[in-house]
Amino acid sequence: MFRNVNASANGVGGYILGINIDSERTLLVHGNLSGLASEKLEFPSPVSEGFQYFLSEVSNNADRLLMITKAQHLPLPDVVSVSVAGNYDAHTGILSSSMEFSQWKSESLRSQLGLRFNLPVYAENKANAGMLAELLFGKNQALEHAVYLTFTPRIRVSLLSEGRLYRNAGANTGAIGNIRLHGSQTPGEQFRILDDIASGGGLLNLAHLRHPNHWEQGLTLRDLLQCALDQDPYAIEVIHEAAMWAGRSLESMVHMLRPDTIIIGHPYHLLGNIWLDPMTEALSQATGFGIGQLPKIITSTLGARQPELEALSPAISALRSSRPN
Numbered sequence: 001m002f003r004n005v006n007a008s009a010n011g012v013g014g015y016i017l018g019i020n021i022d023s024e025r026t027l028l029v030h031g032n033l034s035g036l037a038s039e040k041l042e043f044p045s046p047v048s049e050g051f052q053y054f055l056s057e058v059s060n061n062a063d064r065l066l067m068i069t070k071a072q073h074l075p076l077p078d079v080v081s082v083s084v085a086g087n088y089d090a091h092t093g094i095l096s097s098s099m100e101f102s103q104w105k106s107e108s109l110r111s112q113l114g115l116r117f118n119l120p121v122y123a124e125n126k127a128n129a130g131m132l133a134e135l136l137f138g139k140n141q142a143l144e145h146a147v148y149l150t151f152t153p154r155i156r157v158s159l160l161s162e163g164r165l166y167r168n169a170g171a172n173t174g175a176i177g178n179i180r181l182h183g184s185q186t187p188g189e190q191f192r193i194l195d196d197i198a199s200g201g202g203l204l205n206l207a208h209l210r211h212p213n214h215w216e217q218g219l220t221l222r223d224l225l226q227c228a229l230d231q232d233p234y235a236i237e238v239i240h241e242a243a244m245w246a247g248r249s250l251e252s253m254v255h256m257l258r259p260d261t262i263i264i265g266h267p268y269h270l271l272g273n274i275w276l277d278p279m280t281e282a283l284s285q286a287t288g289f290g291i292g293q294l295p296k297i298i299t300s301t302l303g304a305r306q307p308e309l310e311a312l313s314p315a316i317s318a319l320r321s322s323r324p325n
Contacts, residue, residue: 017062017077017117018311022085022126023047023100023153024200026054028061029308030069030077033316035137037308039068047100051107055116062117080113080121081315083129085153089171090124090314096171100153122315126150127174128165130265130306131158132313136320138263139301146261147253147295149176151268152200152221155246159257179249187241194249198242200267207238225267228274239271240278247282254287254295261296266307269300 018029018037026045031037043061046054066076086098093110114121124132131148135141146160155177159166166173177195181187190205191197197206200221207215207224211234216223227235250262268275280297284290302309 015075015077016079016081016312016315017065017119018081018083018308018315019058019113020083020126020129020307020311021045026058026061027307027311028058028065029311030065030074031308031312033319035309035312035316037305037312038072038074039065040308041065041068045100048103050103051101051109051112054101054104055112058113059116077117077119079315079319080117080119081312082109082113082121082123083126083310083314084109084123085126087170087172088123088125089169090128090167093121093123094171122318124314125156125158125171125174126310127156127158127265129310129314130300131160131165131263132317133302133306133309134263134265134300135160136313136316137302137309140261140263140298143261145257145259146263147257147259148263148265149246150265151198152266154195155199157253159259176249176253181245181249187245194245198246198249203238203242206242207235210234210238210241221267225270228271236274239274243268243275243278244282247279247284248286250283251286254283254289259295261298264297264299266300266310269306270303272299275299 014033016031018031020027023045025042027040027042029037029040041061041064043057046057084095085100087096088109093108095104095107095109098104110121110123127148127150130150134148135143143160144163148158150156157174157176177193177199179194181191181193187197196202204219204221204224214234224235228239264275276297276299284294300306
């Protein structure tokens with residue numbers, strides 16, 4: 001589709017087309033190796049369409065973005081960087097499946113986007129891309145043994161061991177949103193697994209169930225989180241309940257892995273202690289560990305920039321690691 005004539009001899013320069021794909025929207029970012037975003041735009045993700053339709057949509061919107069950047073005399077991208085919701089294998093470049101995109105099966109995501117844009121492509125699933133963003137741009141860049149949680153569109157973890165991402169052949173690790181809820185305090189028949197109550201969509205469902213007459217029509221996750229930040233007691237109550245279930249569900253993972261750090265990622269990192277405190281309390285009760293025995297539990301420090309940095313980080317990480325010292 002395009003090639004930056006200003007790229008270096010090996011085809012790698014300093015500009016990136018970042019793509020962050022989830023079920024709500026696809027975010028496109030024009031950025032650089034320093035993580036600075038020049039321009040961005042988003043469009044609704046075509047969740048009910050096939051992968052070829054998505055390729056057409058992302059191409060059309062990338063053209064729109066590049067018209068904007070061209071008017072500002074910014075260089076064309078040299079590489080494409082992708083964060084995608086689903087079981088993506090970074091070694092093979094294949095997205096085997098995605099719960100969010102039911103029509104996508106064994107899609108050659110890396111090669112198809114490479115052909116579409118005529119550029120090298122670097123991609124990761126959303127949790128791994130979020131972890132890479134933390135390692136590159138967060139305040140805890142010296143992490144060795146850590147867990148990163150992302151909550152939209154589903155709850156997934158990225159595992160860091162000795163400074164490296166853990167991967168398996170099926171690229172289906174980390175789907176802790178599938179953990180079944182159990183115990184005397186199970187919140188209802190409609191909440192069977194953790195995703196049902198603590199993912200972005202699950203949190204909205206919980207809010208409507210607990211306080212159906214409190215919310216305006218068309219409540220979005222952003223609206224709900226902002227209500228909590230504005231000290232709405234109904235929103236805080238709902239978030240507290242979801243966070244407690246998330247904390248309980250981490251019990252086995254903490255006992256088995258004993259990570260140094262657990263990082264709360266997008267978008268619940270924006271809630272700070274509103275999410276962190278009840279989750280930590282529940283994890284302490286479930287594990288039997290005192291607060292001093294638990295891993296360090298923190299929220300991402302990337303703020304509102306997290307989605308764009310998540311989009312850019314797969315390429316930035318790969319290019320930085322390939323450069324000679």
